[in-house]
Amino acid sequence: MKHLHQRIRDDIEAKIMSGEWAPGYRIPFEHELMAEYGCSRMTVNKVLSTLAANGLITRRRRAGTVVAEPSSQQAVLQIQDFALEAARAGVEYRFKILHRSIEPIDAAAAQRTGLPAGTRMLCLSTLHVMDDVPQALEQRLINLATVPEADKETFKDDPPGTWLLRRVPWTDAEHIVRAVNADGAMAKRLGVQTGTACLVLERRTWQAGAFVTEARITYPGDRHQLVGRFSPVA
Amino acid sequence: MKHLHQRIRDDIEAKIMSGEWAPGYRIPFEHELMAEYGCSRMTVNKVLSTLAANGLITRRRRAGTVVAEPSSQQAVLQIQDFALEAARAGVEYRFKILHRSIEPIDAAAAQRTGLPAGTRMLCLSTLHVMDDVPQALEQRLINLATVPEADKETFKDDPPGTWLLRRVPWTDAEHIVRAVNADGAMAKRLGVQTGTACLVLERRTWQAGAFVTEARITYPGDRHQLVGRFSPVA
DNA sequence: TTCGCGATTATGTATAGACATTATCGCTAA
DNA sequence: TTAGCGATAATGTCTATACATAATCGCGAA
Numbered sequence: 150m151k152h153l154h155q156r157i158r159d160d161i162e163a164k165i166m167s168g169e170w171a172p173g174y175r176i177p178f179e180h181e182l183m184a185e186y187g188c189s190r191m192t193v194n195k196v197l198s199t200l201a202a203n204g205l206i207t208r209r210r211r212a213g214t215v216v217a218e219p220s221s222q223q224a225v226l227q228i229q230d231f232a233l234e235a236a237r238a239g240v241e242y243r244f245k246i247l248h249r250s251i252e253p254i255d256a257a258a259a260q261r262t263g264l265p266a267g268t269r270m271l272c273l274s275t276l277h278v279m280d281d282v283p284q285a286l287e288q289r290l291i292n293l294a295t296v297p298e299a300d301k302e303t304f305k306d307d308p309p310g311t312w313l314l315r316r317v318p319w320t321d322a323e324h325i326v327r328a329v330n331a332d333g334a335m336a337k338r339l340g341v342q343t344g345t346a347c348l349v350l351e352r353r354t355w356q357a358g359a360f361v362t363e364a365r366i367t368y369p370g371d372r373h374q375l376v377g378r379f380s381p382v383a
Numbered sequence: 384m385k386h387l388h389q390r391i392r393d394d395i396e397a398k399i400m401s402g403e404w405a406p407g408y409r410i411p412f413e414h415e416l417m418a419e420y421g422c423s424r425m426t427v428n429k430v431l432s433t434l435a436a437n438g439l440i441t442r443r444r445r446a447g448t449v450v451a452e453p454s455s456q457q458a459v460l461q462i463q464d465f466a467l468e469a470a471r472a473g474v475e476y477r478f479k480i481l482h483r484s485i486e487p488i489d490a491a492a493a494q495r496t497g498l499p500a501g502t503r504m505l506c507l508s509t510l511h512v513m514d515d516v517p518q519a520l521e522q523r524l525i526n527l528a529t530v531p532e533a534d535k536e537t538f539k540d541d542p543p544g545t546w547l548l549r550r551v552p553w554t555d556a557e558h559i560v561r562a563v564n565a566d567g568a569m570a571k572r573l574g575v576q577t578g579t580a581c582l583v584l585e586r587r588t589w590q591a592g593a594f595v596t597e598a599r600i601t602y603p604g605d606r607h608q609l610v611g612r613f614s615p616v617a
Numbered sequence: 618t619t620c621g622c623g624a625t626t627a628t629g630t631a632t633a634g635a636c637a638t639t640a641t642c643g644c645t646a647a
Numbered sequence: 648t649t650a651g652c653g654a655t656a657a658t659g660t661c662t663a664t665a666c667a668t669a670a671t672c673g674c675g676a677a
Contacts, residue, residue: 328604
């Protein structure tokens, strides 16, 4: 005999997955489920709250609970940390800061990030190397208004991403993944032929609404991939 | 004044994010937090359960609760549905089945999917077109043991992905994203030059442990990107 | 008819208590 | 010293209740 919580959850998920309860269908009220399963409202409430958190249903006060419209599908992708990945694989990792400057934000970046023109940004280019083979080029902007202490940081011990993550926990992130052909300069730095397909991961992070950083990481396509796993029913 | 639940959650998340409570750190017991915040155990319990569900902490009876080891970072990416995307953008969408056959699974695919050699698979190649411009090429394997009714389906109205999603809800999926240079045949079909960087999304789905389908979707890199948003604090 | 407002109702948050489950700790006996 | 076992302590699940909050419904007034 399983727990009631799980049984209610399974029942509802099955009805939704099978299509018996289509998107938009108003599922029974808490007090109805309560009667059906002979349990307290708290139990039903916790089940429904969990399903709502997972995006399967939408709840609105007074109106009730309906099966959520299937949003476009989602994939959860793992984004590897170079140092960690290297340690696990038992290879040597190092990084090199190729460029460092402080500049007012350019127009395009201001648009992307929603920052006012003229905001001072720390601009960094970092090459990630494992066993003497370049693995990725990282181009990063750090908002000095949000992270003033980055100004004096030398990034001697940790690459910018790791350093930031430890100092500024982000609460919101936006990701974009693209494929591009490496141009001459990029190809040279990554040690591949010009035109090689590369995976570009762009990530912008905010902390409580304040823009923190933008990173554009370019991986040689023949050497890297993003892997993910996703269970919609948790 | 925020809700207590949220305040406790914010506090704990902040301590973990800031590194004050490093991975492995044993966080206060429920009764300690209960005393600290002057609330009932249920309140604390619900917060900790939620954080555990989100993977931030690990709970064990009698032993207590510890900060979880950071898994590699995750990105949640939206995977657009062509028909839906087209409708929203107000452009015409159509698709064309380029190839269809039923074959025993090949060795490499058997390895990837964990199916026994010789399993009969429906193999489909589909070209997705919007406003007469090819948008993506989809190469798909469908497990006829799990979805026998696919055998007789003509895919006249809906492309295979849409058709499958309506019939066989998946419970588990694996995603891989890569960048590749288009070879001659691929380039011709997508209407791009040979060598153009393309984004390749591979997805394998299971339903309750039974393999359902594998899709490899190739997008011209200059025309497509995957976009995602992720809030660790929900 | 339509606007506005109060009553109603479903969900949101929280409490205090109960019993179940499962590791761990520490004592006892071989 | 160690194997085994019972006490103990922490989390897991559930109940019954209370009050807060938000959105809708329906009534009455303009």
